Every structure is written in structure tokens, then in C-alpha cells.
Amino acid sequence: MGAAAGAGKVFESQERSTKIIVTMGSENMKLTLKIWRQNNTNAKGRFETYTLDTVNEHMSFLEMLDVLNEQIISSKGEPVAFEHDCREGICGTCSLMINGYPHGPQQGTTTCQLHMRHFKSGDTITIEPWRSAAFPVVKDLVVNRDAFDRIIQAGGYVSVNTGQAQDGNAIAVEKEIANTAMDAATCIGCGACVAACPNASAMLFTAAKVSHLALLPQGEVESPQRAQRMIEQHDAEGFGRCTNITACEAECPKEISVEHIARLNREYLAASIGAVR
Amino acid sequence: MALQSNVPAGELSEKWTQYRSSMPLVAPNNKRQLEVIVVGTGLAGGAAAATLGELGYKVKVFTFHDSPRRAHSIAAQGGINAAKNYQNDGDSVYRLFYDTIKGGDYRSREANVHRLAEVSTNIIDQAVAQGVPFAREYGGLLANRSFGGVQVSRTFYARGQTGQQLLLGAYQSLSRQISLGNVQLFNRHEMVDVVIQDGKARGIIARNLLTGKIERHAAHAVVLGTGGYGNVFYLSTNAMNCNVSAAWNAVKRGAYMANPCFTQIHPTCIPVSGEYQSKLTLMSESLRNDGRVWAPKSKEDARLIREGKKTGRELREEERDYFLERRYPAFGNLVPRDVASRAAKVVCDEGHGVSPTGLAVYLDFADAIQRYGKSRASTLNEHNASEARIRELGTAVVAEKYGNLFEMYEKITGENPYVMPMKIYPAVHYTMGGLWVDYNLQTNIPGLFATGEANFSDHGANRLGASALMQGLADGYFVLPYTIGTFLANEIRTPKIDPNGSAFLEAEAQVNERISRLMSIQGNQSVESFHRRLGHYVWDYCGMSRSAEGLAKGRQLIRELRDEFYRDVFVPGRADEYNPELEKAMRVADFLELGELMMVDANNREESCGGHFREEYQTEDGEALRRDDEFAYVAAWEWNDTEPILHKEELVFENVELKTRSYK
Ligand code: SF4
Numbered sequence: 001m002g003a004a005a006g007a008g009k010v011f012e013s014q015e016r017s018t019k020i021i022v023t024m025g026s027e028n029m030k031l032t033l034k035i036w037r038q039n040n041t042n043a044k045g046r047f048e049t050y051t052l053d054t055v056n057e058h059m060s061f062l063e064m065l066d067v068l069n070e071q072i073i074s075s076k077g078e079p080v081a082f083e084h085d086c087r088e089g090i091c092g093t094c095s096l097m098i099n100g101y102p103h104g105p106q107q108g109t110t111t112c113q114l115h116m117r118h119f120k121s122g123d124t125i126t127i128e129p130w131r132s133a134a135f136p137v138v139k140d141l142v143v144n145r146d147a148f149d150r151i152i153q154a155g156g157y158v159s160v161n162t163g164q165a166q167d168g169n170a171i172a173v174e175k176e177i178a179n180t181a182m183d184a185a186t187c188i189g190c191g192a193c194v195a196a197c198p199n200a201s202a203m204l205f206t207a208a209k210v211s212h213l214a215l216l217p218q219g220e221v222e223s224p225q226r227a228q229r230m231i232e233q234h235d236a237e238g239f240g241r242c243t244n245i246t247a248c249e250a251e252c253p254k255e256i257s258v259e260h261i262a263r264l265n266r267e268y269l270a271a272s273i274g275a276v277r
Numbered sequence: 278m279a280l281q282s283n284v285p286a287g288e289l290s291e292k293w294t295q296y297r298s299s300m301p302l303v304a305p306n307n308k309r310q311l312e313v314i315v316v317g318t319g320l321a322g323g324a325a326a327a328t329l330g331e332l333g334y335k336v337k338v339f340t341f342h343d344s345p346r347r348a349h350s351i352a353a354q355g356g357i358n359a360a361k362n363y364q365n366d367g368d369s370v371y372r373l374f375y376d377t378i379k380g381g382d383y384r385s386r387e388a389n390v391h392r393l394a395e396v397s398t399n400i401i402d403q404a405v406a407q408g409v410p411f412a413r414e415y416g417g418l419l420a421n422r423s424f425g426g427v428q429v430s431r432t433f434y435a436r437g438q439t440g441q442q443l444l445l446g447a448y449q450s451l452s453r454q455i456s457l458g459n460v461q462l463f464n465r466h467e468m469v470d471v472v473i474q475d476g477k478a479r480g481i482i483a484r485n486l487l488t489g490k491i492e493r494h495a496a497h498a499v500v501l502g503t504g505g506y507g508n509v510f511y512l513s514t515n516a517m518n519c520n521v522s523a524a525w526n527a528v529k530r531g532a533y534m535a536n537p538c539f540t541q542i543h544p545t546c547i548p549v550s551g552e553y554q555s556k557l558t559l560m561s562e563s564l565r566n567d568g569r570v571w572a573p574k575s576k577e578d579a580r581l582i583r584e585g586k587k588t589g590r591e592l593r594e595e596e597r598d599y600f601l602e603r604r605y606p607a608f609g610n611l612v613p614r615d616v617a618s619r620a621a622k623v624v625c626d627e628g629h630g631v632s633p634t635g636l637a638v639y640l641d642f643a644d645a646i647q648r649y650g651k652s653r654a655s656t657l658n659e660h661n662a663s664e665a666r667i668r669e670l671g672t673a674v675v676a677e678k679y680g681n682l683f684e685m686y687e688k689i690t691g692e693n694p695y696v697m698p699m700k701i702y703p704a705v706h707y708t709m710g711g712l713w714v715d716y717n718l719q720t721n722i723p724g725l726f727a728t729g730e731a732n733f734s735d736h737g738a739n740r741l742g743a744s745a746l747m748q749g750l751a752d753g754y755f756v757l758p759y760t761i762g763t764f765l766a767n768e769i770r771t772p773k774i775d776p777n778g779s780a781f782l783e784a785e786a787q788v789n790e791r792i793s794r795l796m797s798i799q800g801n802q803s804v805e806s807f808h809r810r811l812g813h814y815v816w817d818y819c820g821m822s823r824s825a826e827g828l829a830k831g832r833q834l835i836r837e838l839r840d841e842f843y844r845d846v847f848v849p850g851r852a853d854e855y856n857p858e859l860e861k862a863m864r865v866a867d868f869l870e871l872g873e874l875m876m877v878d879a880n881n882r883e884e885s886c887g888g889h890f891r892e893e894y895q896t897e898d899g900e901a902l903r904r905d906d907e908f909a910y911v912a913a914w915e916w917n918d919t920e921p922i923l924h925k926e927e928l929v930f931e932n933v934e935l936k937t938r939s940y941k
């Protein structure tokens with residue numbers, strides 16, 4: 001998969017080298033990092049190269065970047081901006097393209113859960129932001145994913161007000177169905193699917209929500225309209241068409257299945273032919 | 278000033294219903310004229326903003342995250358309590374109320390806790406209606422599990438991601454209100470001050486994190502659902518960006534901070550592995566349903582394990598000390614968090630710890646795998662199942678219940694917990710203290726409300742597992758949207774608040790001053806390094822055990838650190854651009870003050886209760902010694918840089934008898 005896959009924008013790179021020395025730990029790894037630096041959305045980006053001499057295999061990938069930033073700061077430089085929050089794989093904030101793979105090479109793992117024991121001393125690691133026209137770069141490795149919020153706002157909910165609910169056990173839901181809905185609902189909204197897709201399509205993200213809600217009796221009622229509105233928004237945001245390449249599934253840290261895209265298509269079709277389900 | 282809790286009169290079980298039906302209402306046409314600012318989009322803020330929007334208020338909601346869905350509520354694993362009694366095991370609203378009061382070591386307000394227990398059942402109904410995919414039984418009904426400190430099964434869950442699913446439910450409701458135009462979203466906006474005009478909270482100053490622009494936002498009332506302050510310890514299970522600043526801004530403007538020393542140290546977290554560590558990871562308390570906690574009986578075995586010459590698996594049954602089961606036979610591995618944490622600390626302090634640092638005990642699933650394996654084999658009519666087959670079946674059951682947690686453990690430690698017992702150690706997880714609020718969730722500043730972890734109200738000195746999600750959503754969906762009416766009903770004639778008023782301009786100028794002060798220091802130490810040192814002090818002197826001497830020393834050290842910070846911190850970049858280091862610097866500045874207040878509060882509270890353990894106050898067998906005659910009060914602190922001022926709210930217990938908490 002190409003590192004610069006995305007909506008066809010060309011990123012020029014210009015290399016510069018900064019030597020960083022870290023002193024800590026015993027079993028040290030030596031790494032070369034090629035990191036995308038870009039001052040703001042409109043600035044031209046470039047790769048910069050850093051060498052880290054002492055990385056510990058127990059560190060998480062982001063802790064390795066913390067160490068880098070501490071060093072940059074100690075020499076009065078500008079730290080590399082990257083986004084993160086929970087650091088346990090659930091909030092969906094972290095978003096790095098590592099050696100051309102969204103969230104790095106380990107399957108089913110977010111960047112923040114990736115540990116340095118999966119790399120070896122002497123490795124060169126390339127770190128870039130998500131590349132997609134719908135996710136403009138804010139700074140360095142940080143991108144703007146507001147488009148995802150707008151897709152959910154377009155219909156990714158059940159129209160129920162607080163206080164309007166009946167008893168939680170009033171409608172039984174088959175365990176298997178609830179499980180499949182839960183599989184879809186585990187999407188963390190990270191955007192790796194978009195970064196992985198040569199078309200920069202966000203269909204896996206969109207499908208995960210449509211499918212989660214379509215499977216449950218509470219969400220089924222408005223499902224076709226939901227699918228239609230969310231897809232319209234998806235397209236309006238500038239995400240690409242889905243052409244069944246399935247790179248998204250392979251890179252999704254929550255291993256969301258492309259079967260949900262099939263379910264989305266059924267709902268969408270139902271909406272466009274006005275079928276009564 | 279005497280604190281008015283404003284608890285309505287009447288029978289405990291009737292108070293909320295009666296109050297709700299006699300509360301002043303705001304007519305729909307008036308609601309459309311009234312603006313409310315909600316800060317924070319976790320369960321407590323997000324649910325409140327969505328519900329206020331549904332009710333017809335004009336809402337502005339703020340989050341420093343890029344999306345409301347990233348709030349830290351998302352990381353809650355285990356579950357949410359509700360007194361549904363679906364299991365028919367004798368649960369009731371009263372029992373949930375009683376368990377929470379007792380679990381909190383009798384330091385919370387009866388009426389608030391009872392209301393919480395009452396609305397707990399509505400939360401489950403609401404979440405199901407939103408499409409939250411809770412775990413279900415084969416019959417299609419909702420499943421439950423047990424949590425610490427209780428003897429019934431009342432916890433609802435969605436795998437080990439209950440917080441995520443509930444937050445997405447609230448986020449989706451909020452998104453719907455945004456699309457309907459009832460709520461306006463300000464993402465990547467951090468509140469940096471609250472504006473008080475004529476004694477009432479009338480807006481906030483926010484920093485646009487993308488541009489650095491300082492903005493003034495006005496409203497008739499302000500709600501803070503901004504979470505807890507666990508990151509004052511630097512290392513905690515909180516997300517990296519969790520902070521106290523919104524609440525602390527309020528404190529600096531006169532709001533009282535209640536019981537700040539009541540912090541929760543969660544017993545089952547992955548132990549610290551090195552100095553570079555940035556945060557700790559929790560292993561859900563639900564694991565204590567099936568996992569057994571132990572340490573080697575002999576110090577010699579513990580030493581060999583620490584040195585890597587032996588593994589826990591090799592120790593025979595009689596060489597293991599299941600210390601929770603031994604000390605607390607009635608509750609065993611399911612004692613409340615504070616009790617479990619302290620017990621683990623005691624065995625490690627005595628030299629029985631099992632990780633290289635000596636700070637870890639085991640959480641072992643070998644027995645659970647056996648038990649489930651045998652039961653599954655018999656369900657499948659495999660009566661002669663081999664050992665290996667039983668293990669396989671048992672492992673599958675454990676994987677279905679806790680799979681994602683086990684996976685997370687393996688990713689972090691590189692060890693397979695199905696084979697090797699997990700290593701765990703207590704870590705900071707939740708803060709029971711918070712902004713003082715009355716029954717209406719209003720702080721002592723009129724028009725300023727606090728919900729969820731940001732307030733102090735429901736968990737006393739210790740929170741029970743699966744109660745944080747319950748409180749966040751109770752406040753957000755079912756309490757605040759109605760109690761805020763008691764304030765807003767009197768504001769229907771107040772015209773739109775002008776964000777260009779003098780109070781706004783002054784507050785904005787002060788924020789700008791604070792920022793330029795930080796930017797101009799240009800010292801030599803990173804913000805992170807100050808935060809790390811602060812964390813060490815707070816953990817060492819205001820962590821799992823505290824003493825008058827240590828607290829005085831801790832306070833002194835924090836003071837010195839604060840001086841050093843303002844002399845020598847280095848904040849790179851500019852103020853008028855995206856600058857995460859500046860964001861951190863502003864937060865650490867607030868933590869430095871809060872840390873000091875925690876020391877003051879812990880020093881003042883000369884008793885042991887819940888998560889607050891004063892070495893001077895313990896029984897002969899090392900249990901907490903509570904002193905109800907002197908300390909059955911909420912300590913609400915008014916900030917004063919020289920000496921914070923204490924205001925007491927006496928806690929009145931009319932319905933439960935204060936007892937020594939016993940889980941033996
Ligand atoms: S579908 Fe997967 S990759 Fe895409 S946003 Fe959701 S979790 Fe991330």
C-alpha cells in the first residue's frame with residue numbers, strides 16, 4: 001500500500017537531519033525516524049529525519065515519540081505534533097501512518113497500543129499523517145476529522161428523546177444479533193479505513209454505524225433513510241467511492257468487517273427504491 | 278457562609294418525585310430564549326447538552342477534543358449499575374442506595390444518592406432505546422454481572438467497552454440535536470475561564486485550540502461536565518488530556534472544591550514498567566468476578582519471581598496467599614476498591630510483590646478456566662472431557678467474557694494472561710472529590726452547575742465499581758436538565774447576555790495575561806517534567822496512605838515546584854497557533870494549585886475513610902478508623918493562595934445507621 005495513498009494530493013518532501021541523543025534504559029534500540037512536518041494546513045510539508053539512540057522495547061510507540069519530543073524541547077525546538085488521548089485503543093484519537101500502514105504493522109492494534117518490541121534496533125520508521133482530502137492536515141501528524149462528526153449528524157442515531165423509552169427488557173434481542181451489532185459498534189472513529197483506502201472512502205466507518213443500528217429493533221425503523229442521509233453526507237465531504245478493495249478491513253484496528261458495507265448497501269438500496277421492509 | 282444543600286423535605290424515597298413535580302417549569306417559548314453553555318461532552322456533559330437541546334433550550338457545547346466522541350467516558354470498561362432486579366436476586370432502589378452510601382464510607386449526601394439509585398433504571402431503558410448493544414442472554418434479555426462491594430448482580434455491560442457504547446449513545450443523541458440546530462458544537466475549544474457577572478455565571482472564555490484565538494461566549498447558565506482530576510498524579514488511568522482546569526477556573530472565581538483528597542486508587546491496573554511511562558492502564562474490576570488475587574506466601578518465592586528465576590505458575594496452591602479471600606471471607610475478591618488496593622499495598626510493602634519493581638500481585642484465572650471448562654463440557658454432554666479439552670472450553674468462556682481485556686493486557690506486557698497469571702497493582706483511577714454542589718447540582722455560584730465526576734456529590738470517600746457511568750448519565754439525562762430549571766425559571770426576563778460586557782472583557786484580559794506570562798518565561802524545563810515531579814509528590818504524600826508529616830512536606834514541595842515552574846518552564850511555539858505544549862502548561866499550572874489543596878484537605882481530615890487512609894487513624898488490624906463524631910462533613914474549600922478557607926456541610930443521616938464498614 002502506498003504511503004501517500006489518498007485523494008491524489010501530491011506531497012513534496014525535503015529532507016533534513018537532526019541528531020537527537022537520548023539517555024535512558026539499558027536494552028537500547030537505535031532508530032531512524034522520518035517524520036512528516038508541516039506547520040499548518042496551508043504550509044508545504046516535508047520529511048525530517050531524527051535518530052533516537054535509546055529506545056526501550058517496553059515503550060509504547062507514542063512513548064517513543066514522547067522521548068523524541070522531550071529531546072526536541074530540551075534543545076528549544078518545536079515538538080512534533082501528534083494526537084492521542086486515552087492511549088489504550090478506545091478513544092480513536094491517535095492516527096499515525098507508520099511505514100505506510102495506518103496504525104502500524106500490527107493487526108487489530110491502534111498506534112497507541114503498538115509497542116516498540118515489534119521493531120528492532122537499526123530500523124528506519126516513516127511516520128506520516130492520514131492522507132485524505134477530507135482530512136486536512138492541521139499540523140505535522142494531526143489531521144482534522146470533523147467530517148466524521150458530520151456524517152453521524154446526518155443520521156447516525158436513533159430518534160428518541162430522553163425519557164421516551166420503554167422498559168429495557170420489553171423487546172428481546174437475539175444474542176447473536178446483539179453480538180453482531182456490537183461488533184460494528186466498536187468502531188472508534190479513527191479514520192484508518194480512509195487512510196488505508198486508495199479511493200479515500202469512508203464507507204467502512206459509515207457502514208459500521210448504519211449496520212450497528214439497522215441490526216437492532218430500536219434502530220431498524222429509520223434505517224433506510226439513515227443510510228441514505230449518511231451516504232449523501234459521506235459523498236459531500238469528499239470521501240471517495242467504495243470499489244470493494246477491502247484495504248479498510250485489513251487496516252481497521254477494531255477489525256470491523258466489510259460485511260457491514262454489504263448491509264449498508266442493502267439499506268441504501270431499500271431507501272432508493274422506497275421499499276417497505 | 279453556611280452551605281445550603283437545598284435537599285427537599287419529605288420521605289427519602291419520595292423526595293425526588295415530589296420535588297420534580299413541584300419544581301418551577303420554564304415554558305417552551307421561554308426556553309427558546311434561554312441559552313445554556315455546557316462544557317464537556319462525556320457522559321455527564323454530552324447527555325446534559327443533548328437533553329437540554331431536546332427540551333428546547335439554546336445550547337452551546339464545548340469540548341477540547343476534536344470530536345465529542347473522544348471524551349474519557351469512552352474508556353470505562355466494566356459496566357453500569359442499575360437497580361432493575363432483572364436477576365431477581367433481591368436488588369432494589371434502596372439496596373443500591375444503601376450499597377453506595379456504605380461503599381462511600383458514609384461521606385456522601387443521602388438524598389443525592391437515593392435519587393441516583395432511583396433514576397438508574399431509567400438510564401438502562403434510555404440506553405437500550407438509543408441502540409446501545411448491551412450484552413444479552415440466550416433468551417434475548419439483558420445480561421448482568423457483579424462488581425465489587427455488593428452481593429447482587431446489577432451491572433449491565435457491553436463487553437469490556439461499556440463506557441464506549443454509552444458515550445456513543447449520548448454522542449449520537451447530541452449529534453441529532455446538533456443537526457436539528459438546537460445545539461451548537463464548539464470542538465477543539467478549551468474553556469479557560471468562567472465569567473461571573475452580578476454574582477451569576479454568565480459565560481465562559483474559551484481558547485480555540487486550532488488558532489489560539491481567545492473567545493467570549495455568553496449564556497444564562499453554565500454547566501461543567503468536565504470530569505475528574507486524577508491526572509494531578511501524572512500517572513493515572515485517565516486519558517492524557519484529562520485535566521482539572523475548567524473546574525479550577527471556577528474555583529479561582531469563588532466556587533468551592535469539595536473533598537479534593539478523596540481520590541480512588543483502583544486495585545487492578547497494569548503495573549508501572551519504567552520512568553518513560555506516560556499513563557497506566559486499568560484492567561476492569563469485572564475481572565475480579567472470576568480472577569483470584571494472590572501473592573506468594575514466602576518472601577523467598579517472591580524474590581525468586583522478581584528476579585525471573587521462578588514464575589507464579591510454578592507455585593503450589595499452599596504456597597499462595599489469596600490475601601483478599603483470607604482477610605475478607607464474606608466478600609473475598611469482590612471487596613470495594615479502596616480495601617482491595619490497600620491490601621495489595623500491604624503485601625507488597627511486606628516484600629511479597631512479584632514484578633521487578635516489587636509492586637505487583639497476581640490476578641489469576643486458572644481456577645475460572647477450570648470451572649467454566651467443566652460446566653461447558655457438561656452442557657455439551659462431554660462427560661469424559663480431557664484436561665486439555667476442559668482448558669480449551671474454559672478458555673473460550675473466559676475469552677468471551679473478557680477477551681478484549683486479555684488482549685489489551687497482552688499487547689502492553691507481551692505476556693499471555695490465559696497461561697501466566699496477570700500482574701496487577703493499584704493506580705489512580707477516579708476522583709470522588711469535585712466542585713461542591715447542592716441538590717440541584719448547582720455550585721455555590723448561582724447559575725454555575727457541575728455534573729458527573731466534576732462534582733463531589735454521590736460517591737463519598739470511595740466509589741463503587743460501575744457507578745461512574747451511572748452517575749454521569751443520571752446527572753446528564755435525568756437530573757440536571759430538570760434542576761437547572763430552578764435557576765432558569767427566574768431568568769426568563771433576563772435578556773440575552775452580552776459577551777462584550779465588562780466582566781467578559783476583564784476575564785478575557787486576565788486569560789491573555791496568564792498566557793503571555795507562561796509564554797514569556799522561556800526557561801529550561803519542559804512542562805512534562807514539572808508534571809511528572811508533581812505527580813511523584815502527590816502519589817508519595819497523598820496517595821494510598823497519608824500522614825500529617827508527609828502532607829505538610831508534600832505541600833511544601835509543591836509550593837516550591839510551583840515557584841520553579843513560573844521561573845523555569847519552557848513553552849515552545851506561539852500563543853496564537855495550534856500549540857499543545859501551551860495547552861499542557863495551562864493545565865499543569867492548575868494542577869500545581871489543586872495538588873496543594875489536596876494536601877491541605879487530607880491534612881485536615883484526621884480520620885481514615887474510603888480512599889483516604891491516614892496512618893495515624895487505623896485499627897489494630899490495619900483497617901480504616903473513621904471518626905464520625907468529628908468528620909461526618911463535606912469539606913468545601915474556598916481558594917485562597919495563602920491559606921484555603923474551609924466551609925463545612927454537615928452530613929445528616931436520617932435513613933442509614935453509620936456503621937463501621939465491614940467486608941469480613
Ligand atoms: S471502521 Fe475501523 S478504521 Fe474506520 S474509523 Fe472505525 S475503527 Fe477506525
Ligand code: FES
Nearest residue numbers: 085087092094112
Ligand atoms: S490514543 Fe485513544 S485510541 Fe489511541
